[in-house]
Amino acid sequence: MGELLIGLYVFVLATLAGREVISKVPPTLHTPLMSGANAISGIAIIGALVVTGSAPSLPVRILGTAGIVMATINVVGGFMVTDRMLQMFRKR
Amino acid sequence: MDTTIIAPIAYLISAILFVSGIKKLSSPATARSGNVRASLAMLLAIVVTLLEHEILDWTTVAGAIIAGAVIGGILARYIQMTAMPQLVAVFNGFGGGASAAVAAAEFVRLSGTGAALGAGSGVTIVLGTLIGAVTLSGSLIAFGKLQGVVTGNPVTFPLQKPLNALLFLAIVVAGAGLASDTILQGLGLGGAEAGTWLFMALVGGALLLGVLLVIPIGGADMPVVVSLLNSYSGLAAAATGFVLGNMILIIAGALVGAAGLILTQLMCKAMNRSLGNVAFGAFGTEGQVARVKTGERPVRDVDAEQAAMVLAYANSVAVVPGYGLAVAQAQHELKKVCDLLEERGVTVRFGVHPVAGRMPGHMNVLLAEADVSYDKLLDLDDINAEFDSTDVVLIVGANDVVNPAARDPDSVIAGMPILDVDRARNVIVMKRSLSPGFAGIDNDLFYMEHTMMFFGDAKDQMSELVKEVREA
Numbered sequence: 152m153g154e155l156l157i158g159l160y161v162f163v164l165a166t167l168a169g170r171e172v173i174s175k176v177p178p179t180l181h182t183p184l185m186s187g188a189n190a191i192s193g194i195a196i197i198g199a200l201v202v203t204g205s206a207p208s209l210p211v212r213i214l215g216t217a218g219i220v221m222a223t224i225n226v227v228g229g230f231m232v233t234d235r236m237l238q239m240f241r242k243r
Numbered sequence: 244m245d246t247t248i249i250a251p252i253a254y255l256i257s258a259i260l261f262v263s264g265i266k267k268l269s270s271p272a273t274a275r276s277g278n279v280r281a282s283l284a285m286l287l288a289i290v291v292t293l294l295e296h297e298i299l300d301w302t303t304v305a306g307a308i309i310a311g312a313v314i315g316g317i318l319a320r321y322i323q324m325t326a327m328p329q330l331v332a333v334f335n336g337f338g339g340g341a342s343a344a345v346a347a348a349e350f351v352r353l354s355g356t357g358a359a360l361g362a363g364s365g366v367t368i369v370l371g372t373l374i375g376a377v378t379l380s381g382s383l384i385a386f387g388k389l390q391g392v393v394t395g396n397p398v399t400f401p402l403q404k405p406l407n408a409l410l411f412l413a414i415v416v417a418g419a420g421l422a423s424d425t426i427l428q429g430l431g432l433g434g435a436e437a438g439t440w441l442f443m444a445l446v447g448g449a450l451l452l453g454v455l456l457v458i459p460i461g462g463a464d465m466p467v468v469v470s471l472l473n474s475y476s477g478l479a480a481a482a483t484g485f486v487l488g489n490m491i492l493i494i495a496g497a498l499v500g501a502a503g504l505i506l507t508q509l510m511c512k513a514m515n516r517s518l519g520n521v522a523f524g525a526f527g528t529e530g531q532v533a534r535v536k537t538g539e540r541p542v543r544d545v546d547a548e549q550a551a552m553v554l555a556y557a558n559s560v561a562v563v564p565g566y567g568l569a570v571a572q573a574q575h576e577l578k579k580v581c582d583l584l585e586e587r588g589v590t591v592r593f594g595v596h597p598v599a600g601r602m603p604g605h606m607n608v609l610l611a612e613a614d615v616s617y618d619k620l621l622d623l624d625d626i627n628a629e630f631d632s633t634d635v636v637l638i639v640g641a642n643d644v645v646n647p648a649a650r651d652p653d654s655v656i657a658g659m660p661i662l663d664v665d666r667a668r669n670v671i672v673m674k675r676s677l678s679p680g681f682a683g684i685d686n687d688l689f690y691m692e693h694t695m696m697f698f699g700d701a702k703d704q705m706s707e708l709v710k711e712v713r714e715a
Contacts, residue, residue, distance in 0.1 A: 155363045158485050158493050165494040168262055169501030175269040178597055178622045181506060181604030184268055185473055186331050187278050188502040191261060192338035192476040194285065194495035195375075197292050198345035198483045203307070206299035208355060211348045216307045218344035221337040223311025224318070229334050230282040231319035236327070237275040239611040242618050 183236050190229025196222035253291040254491040260284035261495055265502070271617045288491050324612045325569055328601040332386040332469055335476050339378025342479035346371030347446065349486050350421075354438055364486060365422030371482035372442075373418060373449045378475040380453030385468050388457070389601055395462030397525035404523060407455050414448045417441055459525045463566070463643075463681035465601045467510045467521045474503025506603050513597035513623070515649075515658040526682075542677065545695040547704060550671050551711030553695065554580070557634035557669075559590040561626060563662055564606045565599050567640015567674065567701055574613035576705035577639060581615070583712045592619050594626030594636075594662050596644035623660055633667040640673065640701050642680030647687050656682050670694040673701055 176184045199222050203215030261284045267277025298304055315334075322330050350368045387393030421441055460468050477499025484492025511518050520526065545553075554560055562581065568574060581591045593615065595606045607620055621629070630636065638645055641662075648654040649661045664670055665688055672689060676698065679685055688694055697704060 153363075154488050155367075155485065158488070158490070161490055162481055162485075162493050162497045165258075165497035166501045169265070169498040170505065172262060172266040172269070173498075173502045173505050175266070177269065177271075178509075178595070178604060179607045179617050179620055180268055180271060180274055181509075181597075182327065182331070182602055182608045183274060183278070183604070184265075184502060185470065185506060185603055186327075186334070187265070187268065187281060188473060188499045189331060189334050189338060189476065191281060191285070191495050192335070192473075192480050192499040193341065194288065194492055195338060195341040195345055195480045195483055196285075197288055197489060197492055198480075198487050199341055199348075200289070200292050200298075200304060201296050201487060201489070202345055202348040202352065204293070204296050204298035204300060204304055207348075207352055211352050211355075212300070212303060214344045214348035214351065216303055218341045218348065219304065219307035220311040220314075221344065222341035223308050224315035225334050225338040225341065226282075226285055226315070227312045228315030228319040228330075229338075230278060230285070231316060232322065232327075232330060232334075233278045234275065234282075235319065236324075236608055236611070237271075237278055239608070239614075240271040240274065240617050241611070241614070242271070243616040 179240070183233050183240075186229055186236065187233045190226055190233060193222045193225035193229060196226055250291050250295040251490070253287060254489075257284040257288040257291075257491055258494045260287070261498060265498065324608065325572055326390075327608055328465065328469065328605060329386050329389040331602060332382045332389060332472070335469070335472050336379045336382030336386065338476040339375045339382060339472070339479050341375070342476070342483045343372050343375025343379060343446070345483045346375060346486055347442070350442055367482055367485035369418035369422050369445065371479055371486050372446060373414060374475050374482055375479035376446055376449035377453040377456070378472055378479055380450040381457045381468075381475070382453075382472050384454050384457040385465060385472060388462055389465060393458070397461045398458040399525045403455070403459060407452070410448060410452050410455065414445060414452065417445045417448065421445065456522065460522065461526055461681065462601070463598075464521050464526060466598050466603050466605070467507055467518070469602045470503050470506035470510055471518075472503070474500050474507060477501070477503055510598055510603060513660060515656075515660065540690045542689055542696045543694065545671070545697050547697070547707035547711045550695065550697045551708055551715045553635055553669055553671060554584060554589070554637065554708075555587055555712050555715035557589055559633050560584055560592075560635045560637060561629065561633045561664075561667065562591065562593045563636060563638045563641050563645060563664060564593065564595065564610065565639065565641025565644065566601060566605075569600055569605065569609055569640075571640065571701035573639065573701040573705045574609045576702060576709060578610075578613040578615055579709045580705060580712055583709065592621055592626065592629070594623070594664075595620055596623060596641070596662055599641060599644055623662065627663050630663050630666040635669045635671060636664040636667040638664060638670065638672045638674075639705075642674070642686055643682045645686070645688055646680070646682070646684070648684060655684060664688065665691060668693065671697050673697045673699075673704055675700060
């Protein structure tokens, strides 16, 4: 089985797993869910690190560096702001 | 031991932590630790990547990470809670932008080697770039609309849909051309240079498409747009994972894609509209004055003292917040009113419509900020079961979501699930004027016999209410 096909299997199964757990998130937490998911989409940082780290040609390095900066903003900002929101959700 | 297996195993652990972290979001009590778990999953993936791949250019990598972390950290720490929809939109755009940048970098690297792209990597690179770029520009327009920099009204122009379709088609053809080289050669355009130009045209076209797709969508439909763009940012990351053959990118991207899609479906369902209608319907106009003949039907106008009396002597009160609460930033005053009522022994609960506000769960965050206990926030079905036995409903800055016209099959909002507030004994509507909501239609609720209109700015009127309830 080719790498692309394995990737497709993984993608479909991960989508199904995601559907299961995410559909159980109550409406109260939909904003934190969204901003948390948002932070997770910053996983693109992995790709950006891989392409930038190998000291490539200048155009690739520029694109990769822009990718790292944007993805890090997304990851750090996303998880922090989600935490800030979630600490406000309290029961009294 | 074979060291090549360490990274894949670490990525697998990271994937498990992501899924179990999201699972903990199923309850507010465990949600915070779930978010921490997901962030640890991310940290693990990053550290493993840095260790596994020989990083030759540490200065650039470290500099970029520090710059991003500082910007993201400052935004997250100092942003006003009321600006949360904008912030989510911006972060989302950066996620998409990062994926597009990675896919583009991979294209440049591969075309630099002179070898043909090959169908597999060609398709995934094109997809990653395309979805990422649409997410980036679309999110920035959504940000502009939420921030008020771009008009909240739908922006339409003649032939908009055919033009969008044509642009999309052109992008698909350009993408297919890049992915299979053969089309290019058929046109006598083979070679790396033609490919680079075509790729740049693709990026430009995708950025333009993102703008064009979001501008015709009105402000109150933003919960759908933000959810959908959220989904796109995940799909872009997954596409990048295919490009690089990296499983953690595919898994995390798929999770985000699923989350965004579920939220999109929920939001559409809560408005009884199809995704197509939201995306292309150019629905609604904010601040619309026409079409409603006000003043012809009598309304019962009350002041703060009268409203306070009705509230203070009730047994049960249900508060229905809407976007107007967020605009007026009246959530803290509202909380004070509710505290005073509870001290008097009144049962206070909140009914939150799924599309109230500008993003999914907007009202819940706003009320959580004001320190309202989350178990008092009821969703649509739960609060609707309570209205028959509720003495007073206090509506703050909501309109379409409480409009009984939704039960009329001829109305533009026909079939939209609404909060059945008219079934309560008394209704107090806090609103600036009788102007219609986003749907641009009059609201019969305002003219009902048991409805009291409490006109004014939500924050000022709420402060008045605090005083009057205290004295009641």
